[in-house]
Amino acid sequence: MRKPTPAAARRAIVHPLAVRATHWINAFAMTCMVMSGWAIYNASPLFGFHFPAWATVGGWLGGSIAWHFAAMWLLCANALLYLGYGLATRHFRRHFLPLSARAALRDAGLALRLRLPHRPGAYNAVQRLMYVAVLLLGVLVVASGLAIWKPVQLWWLAGLFGGFDTARRVHFFAMAGIVGFVAVHLALVVAVPSTLLPMFTGRARRGHHGEAEA
């Protein structure tokens, strides 16, 4: 077997095509879901605030619900493809395991002191924890969403969440967790812009990344 050329070694594939494609489809579907979801929230707010109209999609409740229940198919189909890929290719196992709170704390400390070594294609413990957490939040947001969509037909699911009204709150907080993740995720892309291009091309120059990405 031939040794990789120096150029190839420096431009290794860090994000496989399946990950890139599902990432961007998910970004689009999730944006539709969050913006239409905020509009639906505004029709009967759970808490003492509204989301600004410019951050919503659909124009009125019926339009926003149409967006929400159209984009949900894209979101779920894409998520199933991603989960299938992650399990079948051991992508999850290779990149997200092992998980340990101690390692995450250690890496968080290193990152704050700007001493976290970074290898493209390998996630540090903080990243692993955040990715796994946001995936679990994704499962939670879909499950609670199904529970408030079908509290009678899927009564057992609504019951699991403690009924319709509680499931609504769970749905809200799962959304809030995901949006919080996205805020950190985008802030880190702004802090380390060289992480953005590989999410399109898949390739990154070795040792050229910044110290943190999420």
Add this chain to the structure above:
Amino acid sequence: MSEPSGKTPAARPDSIRTEDAPRAAGVIATPARPVLSAADFRPQLARLQRRMFLRSSLSLGAVSMLAGCTLQDGDTVDKVLWSMSRWNDRVQAWLFSGARLAPTYARSQITQPFPFNAFYQEFDVPEVDGGDYRLEVSGLVADKRSWSLAQLRALPQAGQITRHICIEGWSAVGEWRGVPLRTFLQRIGADTTARYVGFKCADRYYSSLDMATALHPQTMLALDFGSEPLPPRYGYPLKLRVPTKLGFKNPKHIAALFVTNENPGGYWEDQGYNWFSGI
């Protein structure tokens, strides 16, 4: 269709861009009551395609999000969203079980006060004279005689304490009593192999059910709220109670009922709320 205001809700889609569509619609939707006939209820899809309600859906946020794409053509987005909604109708019909009952609650769990909700303000609630009242029956039924309140009360009655879930997200537990719709459909010799049951109301509202839901054991023509006859704000003298559907599929002040194979649509359904809206 020469006179669009006759069957199009006065709340034109364009006029309800605000976040609170029902309230906005209520302000606009109070002109003279149109005369409704079965001929007015043409197949839903033909009308849906023309509706540009989602043109307003391209809010600033969506435009910024979709900038650079060709999706600023509202008609294309409209068509995608409408066909997804029809797809969702089919999925929900498949998910629906005619035997699965909505959860029921204890009297102590009833929401006090039960909220008023309509496409108009409470002072516009129609006043119906119970003495003169007749429920008109038409369509694919053997017996088209109309029904007085006394005749309806003479039919077997059932009660339920169930959760009313509004499309806006809020919910409230209430108690209703009345005639199971299934019983009524049997009494009038309805063709229960037909696809839809439609309802026309004294307040210009209209809606419709799939036959499977119409025959569900908890679907009823409610006459009482709690232990009293329905008060005007909750739909006197007759309201459809469907605990397997969102609240807007529970029309109040029902004046006429008909059985048909052509989807009669509904006041909100024709503007863009999902038609099936099962829960």
